[in-house]
Amino acid sequence: MNPAVLGLITIILGVGGCIGYFWSSNFVLDRFIFPPRGPNAGRNINRANAIRPWLFLGPAVIALGLYLAYPVVATFWYSIHERVPGGLEFVGLKNYSEMFAEAKFREAILNNMLWLIVVPGASTAFGLLAAQLTDRISWGNFAKSLIFMPMAISFVGASVIWKLIYDARPEGTGQIGVLNAVVTWFGGEPQQWLTIQPWNSFMLMAVLIWIQTGFAMVILGAALRGIPEETVEAAILDGASPWQVFFKIKVPQIMPTIVVVWTTITLVVLKVFDIVLAMTNGQWETQVLANYMYDKLFRSFDWGVGSAAAMIIMLLVSPILVWNVYSARKEMR
Amino acid sequence: MDNIAGTKSSLTWAVHISVVILVALWLFPTVGLFVSSFRTGDQISSSGWWQALSTQQAQLPAIRVEGDETPTGGAFVIEGELIAGDNTVSAWGTSSRAPQAYEPGDTADLGDGQTLLINEDATFVLTSSETTEGTRLPRVFLTASSPPEFTLDNYREVLTSSTAGAGILQSFINTLTVSIPATVIPILIAAFAAYALAWMEFPGRALLIAAVVGLLVVPLQLALIPLLQFHNTIGIGKGYLGVWMAHTGFGLPLAIYLLRNYMVGLPRDIIENAKVDGASDFQIFVKIILPLSFPALASFAIFQFLWTWNDLLVALVFLGADDESLVLTGRLVNLLGSRGGEWEILATSAFISIAVPLVVFFAMQRYLVRGLLAGSVK
Numbered sequence: 127m128n129p130a131v132l133g134l135i136t137i138i139l140g141v142g143g144c145i146g147y148f149w150s151s152n153f154v155l156d157r158f159i160f161p162p163r164g165p166n167a168g169r170n171i172n173r174a175n176a177i178r179p180w181l182f183l184g185p186a187v188i189a190l191g192l193y194l195a196y197p198v199v200a201t202f203w204y205s206i207h208e209r210v211p212g213g214l215e216f217v218g219l220k221n222y223s224e225m226f227a228e229a230k231f232r233e234a235i236l237n238n239m240l241w242l243i244v245v246p247g248a249s250t251a252f253g254l255l256a257a258q259l260t261d262r263i264s265w266g267n268f269a270k271s272l273i274f275m276p277m278a279i280s281f282v283g284a285s286v287i288w289k290l291i292y293d294a295r296p297e298g299t300g301q302i303g304v305l306n307a308v309v310t311w312f313g314g315e316p317q318q319w320l321t322i323q324p325w326n327s328f329m330l331m332a333v334l335i336w337i338q339t340g341f342a343m344v345i346l347g348a349a350l351r352g353i354p355e356e357t358v359e360a361a362i363l364d365g366a367s368p369w370q371v372f373f374k375i376k377v378p379q380i381m382p383t384i385v386v387v388w389t390t391i392t393l394v395v396l397k398v399f400d401i402v403l404a405m406t407n408g409q410w411e412t413q414v415l416a417n418y419m420y421d422k423l424f425r426s427f428d429w430g431v432g433s434a435a436a437m438i439i440m441l442l443v444s445p446i447l448v449w450n451v452y453s454a455r456k457e458m459r
Numbered sequence: 460m461d462n463i464a465g466t467k468s469s470l471t472w473a474v475h476i477s478v479v480i481l482v483a484l485w486l487f488p489t490v491g492l493f494v495s496s497f498r499t500g501d502q503i504s505s506s507g508w509w510q511a512l513s514t515q516q517a518q519l520p521a522i523r524v525e526g527d528e529t530p531t532g533g534a535f536v537i538e539g540e541l542i543a544g545d546n547t548v549s550a551w552g553t554s555s556r557a558p559q560a561y562e563p564g565d566t567a568d569l570g571d572g573q574t575l576l577i578n579e580d581a582t583f584v585l586t587s588s589e590t591t592e593g594t595r596l597p598r599v600f601l602t603a604s605s606p607p608e609f610t611l612d613n614y615r616e617v618l619t620s621s622t623a624g625a626g627i628l629q630s631f632i633n634t635l636t637v638s639i640p641a642t643v644i645p646i647l648i649a650a651f652a653a654y655a656l657a658w659m660e661f662p663g664r665a666l667l668i669a670a671v672v673g674l675l676v677v678p679l680q681l682a683l684i685p686l687l688q689f690h691n692t693i694g695i696g697k698g699y700l701g702v703w704m705a706h707t708g709f710g711l712p713l714a715i716y717l718l719r720n721y722m723v724g725l726p727r728d729i730i731e732n733a734k735v736d737g738a739s740d741f742q743i744f745v746k747i748i749l750p751l752s753f754p755a756l757a758s759f760a761i762f763q764f765l766w767t768w769n770d771l772l773v774a775l776v777f778l779g780a781d782d783e784s785l786v787l788t789g790r791l792v793n794l795l796g797s798r799g800g801e802w803e804i805l806a807t808s809a810f811i812s813i814a815v816p817l818v819v820f821f822a823m824q825r826y827l828v829r830g831l832l833a834g835s836v837k
Contacts, residue, residue, distance in 0.1 A: 152739070180661070182740075186715060200688075272482050275817070293802075302503060302508070304509070400788070423683060433684060454672040
């Protein structure tokens with residue numbers, strides 16, 4: 127069957143199924159199981175109301191449990207086992223020690239650390255700059271939407287775009303990559319940018335920074351607008367320079383938002399995979415954890431080490447997870 | 460903030476210029492791709508796209524003279540045009556060591572009684588004293604300038620030819636097939652759950668909300684092998700059903716989080732009045748909450764659509780990497796590997812793949828921004 131037709135049927139079945147489930151489960155609960163009439167009408171209403179939330183939540187809880195919670199446990203399970211013909215064999219931490227002994231893994235960890243420092247930092251800085259600058263001019267919103275645009279472009283699409291920028295042609299012929307065009311214009315030699323260590327990693331980071339700056343700008347821009355005007359006004363009356371107003375009045379007030387932006391981009395960085403796969407596939411020492419993991423799982427079919435690498439990503443994410451849950455709970459009280 | 464003392468800085472022009480530079484920097488890469496997709500392969504590989512509007516002067520690859528000879532007055536003459544189109548020859552030569560030896564209009568003596576004349580408009584006259592039948596005609600090297608030229612041929616080739624585009628159209632349909640159901644289905648499931656978490660009282664509610672917030676950041680990398688195993692066990696294997704289910708599962712935490720945050724903010728009065736009037740939870744949800752939550756629903760729908768359209772990993776793992784089922788992103792990665800030098804194909808394919816998200820982005824930006832703010836600012 128044509129997949130497009132299949133898709134259409136799925137939409138209809140899926141939506142219809144959802145509506146059908148929610149409506150009929152409600153109907154059955156109210157009409158047959160605990161009908162709000164007869165001698166126990168009051169008690170039945172209470173019971174029905176106690177059950178109803180779980181009818182509403184049911185599909186979501188099942189999907190979340192199956193697609194996100196269970197895999198964490200299962201991946202941990204795979205990471206301490208070895209695949210042998212006929213099943214799994216418990217090997218303890220052997221996969222981990224094997225992985226840590228591998229040069230490519232250490233390279234991936236080091237690169238990831240570098241990514242974790244550079245990308246959130248640079249994106250937040252550029253975003254803050256863009257937010258502050260566009261805040262004061264008449265065509266600011268238009269400028270914002272143009273800087274925001276890369277957000278809609280896939281990591282792979284962005285990789286193609288940036289590969290054109292880094293393109294290199296032999297010396298003496300016209301350069302079609304803008305970076306080499308600039309270099310040769312100043313009299314330099316064209317370079318194969320993506321093969322020069324350690325700068326090639328930064329070339330890849332530029333792609334993600336380009337994408338994430340718009341996100342940082344939008345969020346920080348809204349936070350800047352939310353700053354009480356009196357504080358800025360008072361500082362100006364006291365003779366603060368624009369720099370002082372920005373760094374000593376505005377930035378401290380939006381610090382919580384900066385933290386949120388920083389952590390959100392950190393999460394993106396930890397999972398970055400497409401850019402590295404598309405641009406270098408981890409060659410020339412540009413490997414990162416997520417691509418290393420993909421290599422292990424789907425190219426060498428080494429589930430043990432691949433799952434161990436995934437657990438490392440989970441481990442790096444968990445401080446943010448704990449912090450998010452903590453602040454969400456604090457906020458609800 | 461126009462009315463604050465001191466904000467009318469004398470440096471306004473500097474701000475304007477800085478923003479122009481920033482916007483230009485951010486736009487430059489995408490424009491490059493866009494412009495390149497309208498240039499021919501020769502143009503792309505001989506000059507940067509920023510020169511697309513200027514007349515190109517370039518040394519062309521060697522061209523072999525060809526044509527039918529006509530005997531005229533004891534000599535054999537071949538006339539013709541070396542390159543088609545509106546070109547201007549500025550220099551030419553007959554050997555690769557001296558490709559600019561002659562001016563247009565010069566006649567070169569090729570030896571053995573052969574002479575060659577090349578004019579500015581790239582027409583030539585080759586005169587030989589003996590017939591050239593059966594011999595190899597000379598090669599010439601031209602330095603020619605051609606006027607700016609834009610073409611839709613790349614798009615035609617990528618979308619219609621099965622070899623050049625290697626199935627971009629098929630991938631486009633695949634991507635669409637993945638992303639639409641994967642956008643629609645989670646919305647309904649999440650909306651009901653969000654309502655329960657926002658407006659219904661039951662034990663364990665706070666715990667569930669915390670769990671949703673926690674699952675928000677779980678990397679989907681962890682889910683690949685266990686879920687692939689699970690899909691194989693229940694017999695759906697690799698296929699669209701698996702991708703839709705995976706995207707639904709991965710999209711749910713954000714959907715529930717966004718929608719719950721929005722629904723909690725709806726006025727309590729409306730809901731309580733409806734309850735007093737005898738409406739059931741189901742009726743309240745369908746008739747009041749759902750219509751009022753439209754902005755939040757739209758925000759999530761855009762997120763999920765952009766995410767599923769642009770996704771590579773989930774599609775590769777749950778749909779497969781064979782030619783039939785590749786999505787656009789997967790196809791692009793393959794093209795980067797196999798035809799990395801053919802920028803006309805690459806640029807055009809890439810632009811086709813980013814065109815749809817860009818349209819959605821510019822059309823629905825308002826909702827996207829609103830969703831981002833609801834999801835991040837605490």
